[in-house]
Amino acid sequence: MTYLEPAPIKDKENPLESMMSRFDAAVKILGISDEMYNILKVPARQVIVGLPVTMDNGKIEVFEGYRVIHSTILGPGKGGIRLDPDVTLDEVRALAAWMTWKCAVVDIPYGGAKGGIACNPRNMSAGEIERLMRAYTLSMLDIFGPDKDIPAPDMGTGPREMAWLMDEYSKAKGMTVQAVVTGKPLVLGGSLGRTEATGRGVMVSALSGMEKLKLNPYRATAAVQGFGNVGSHAAALLHEKGVSITGISDISGAYFNDKGIDIDKAMAYRNANNGTLEGFGGAEKIDAEELLFLPVDLLVPAAKEDVITKNNAGKIQAKLIVEGANGPTSAKADDIINEKGIMVVPDILANAGGVTVSYFEWVQNRIGYKWTLDRINRRSDRAMKDAFNNVFDISQKHKVPMRLAAYILAIDKVSSSYKFRGGYG
Ligand SMILES: NC(=O)C1=CN([C@@H]2O[C@H](COP(=O)(O)OP(=O)(O)OC[C@H]3O[C@@H](n4cnc5c(N)ncnc54)[C@H](O)[C@@H]3O)[C@@H](O)[C@H]2O)C=CC1
Ligand SMILES: O=C(O)CCC(=O)C(=O)O
Numbered sequence: 545m546t547y548l549e550p551a552p553i554k555d556k557e558n559p560l561e562s563m564m565s566r567f568d569a570a571v572k573i574l575g576i577s578d579e580m581y582n583i584l585k586v587p588a589r590q591v592i593v594g595l596p597v598t599m600d601n602g603k604i605e606v607f608e609g610y611r612v613i614h615s616t617i618l619g620p621g622k623g624g625i626r627l628d629p630d631v632t633l634d635e636v637r638a639l640a641a642w643m644t645w646k647c648a649v650v651d652i653p654y655g656g657a658k659g660g661i662a663c664n665p666r667n668m669s670a671g672e673i674e675r676l677m678r679a680y681t682l683s684m685l686d687i688f689g690p691d692k693d694i695p696a697p698d699m700g701t702g703p704r705e706m707a708w709l710m711d712e713y714s715k716a717k718g719m720t721v722q723a724v725v726t727g728k729p730l731v732l733g734g735s736l737g738r739t740e741a742t743g744r745g746v747m748v749s750a751l752s753g754m755e756k757l758k759l760n761p762y763r764a765t766a767a768v769q770g771f772g773n774v775g776s777h778a779a780a781l782l783h784e785k786g787v788s789i790t791g792i793s794d795i796s797g798a799y800f801n802d803k804g805i806d807i808d809k810a811m812a813y814r815n816a817n818n819g820t821l822e823g824f825g826g827a828e829k830i831d832a833e834e835l836l837f838l839p840v841d842l843l844v845p846a847a848k849e850d851v852i853t854k855n856n857a858g859k860i861q862a863k864l865i866v867e868g869a870n871g872p873t874s875a876k877a878d879d880i881i882n883e884k885g886i887m888v889v890p891d892i893l894a895n896a897g898g899v900t901v902s903y904f905e906w907v908q909n910r911i912g913y914k915w916t917l918d919r920i921n922r923r924s925d926r927a928m929k930d931a932f933n934n935v936f937d938i939s940q941k942h943k944v945p946m947r948l949a950a951y952i953l954a955i956d957k958v959s960s961s962y963k964f965r966g967g968y969g
Contacts, residue, residue: 557874559638559849565875567641570951573942580959587637588621588655589613593683595661597675609680611659611687614640617962620691621657622647622899624698624727625680625705627673628848631660635849639698642870642892643899645954650896650931652903657693659684665700677705681712688713690723690910696902697727699848702773703739707732723909726902735905736917738898741924742868743777743846745897748928749889750782750842750866756936757863757887765840767791767862769798770847771821774868774895776811778844783807791838792827794847796820798835799827836860845872852877860886867891882945890947892954893935900924 613621623643644656722733788804846868857877939949
């Protein structure tokens, strides 16, 4: 095993292995050279930092932080920062590569990057998280930059963390630099629509998939795993389009109501309840994994990676899976899902609404102007719909599932851009 190979993780599928197996399959169809294969496989930069933070009890704890820039062929690195106890370098490497493919699929001028800090934000005070984010930013001063690498929110982070990052970076540079990060609060140069953007893109992808499958949204049912930024907004927007959301879940468990869950009520409950659905009364509590197997038309995994595996994929009843999370389906489950004839709108397409509006935020910061919500929604809906149609056409042309088609589109774009830049061949 070389340092490039994913480390085997006992009893858990490695997201880097999942990413690489799809990458390999797409490369085979595209027939790219071995040299290009290695250029696209090896991350451009991988940084690991130790972050000493004074905790509220006065003791110093050291956290490990990562930033991986997978590629800058199409533009500066772009991708979120996640705070999660399970973060590993391999996970961040997979997530960074997914960002490269995602930005190519939605045709925005960015490469791919991702960051993570191994910590449990649920057990930390706001002050501890702030000190951690500031320490992380300081150690990434040479990495981040509006033309180099632009972070954003991911699991466990949101506008508050992005504000601290912008502030720390700006202080170090001696000037306010809004465009160094996206997903900021509105008053600091954030964009209208960014908070809901990923969920909105999931909704557009789901409606596009339903159209192909001839499913009427007003008669359709859905289950949504994860009720954070992506899952809750996806559920609310799908509900607005007529879909009955019969199952939702978060870290506290899963909740089912065959008459449909009142999503506004669930969001209000979560907001007033420390961010979780624990004790939510608008539905019956069911086994957490059962949510994936509910008799629904649409399943939206929007929590974390590797929740649909070879061990449980056979039990899924949905006709359409729209991946709000990054890497929710392990590569080993792909064949089972394809054999069942389930249409999958893959993560690198379905959740690209977030980075698309992040791009709009960065553009607005750079031109010093604010766009209306209507303009942002129209443009991001168009970008998502176009990307869906492009991926669908490739899937028809090569007779492959949507996931492989999205990789084919992305890898073709990034590899031909590399050749045109003249650095190869
Ligand atoms: N925030 C964004 O704009 C984007 C996020 N994503 C991806 O979407 C996924 C979710 O991200 P966010 O919504 O931002 O995170 P978040 O931190 O706002 O929410 C995560 C949600 O998942 C729940 N959860 C955690 N473990 C769970 C489990 N085992 N079963 C069920 N629910 C569980 C949490 O309780 C929470 O409700 C991640 O994979 C992230 O990488 C992708 C594109 C953009
Ligand atoms: O908004 C962004 O720049 C990136 C969001 C992200 O991390 C993702 O799409 O996975």
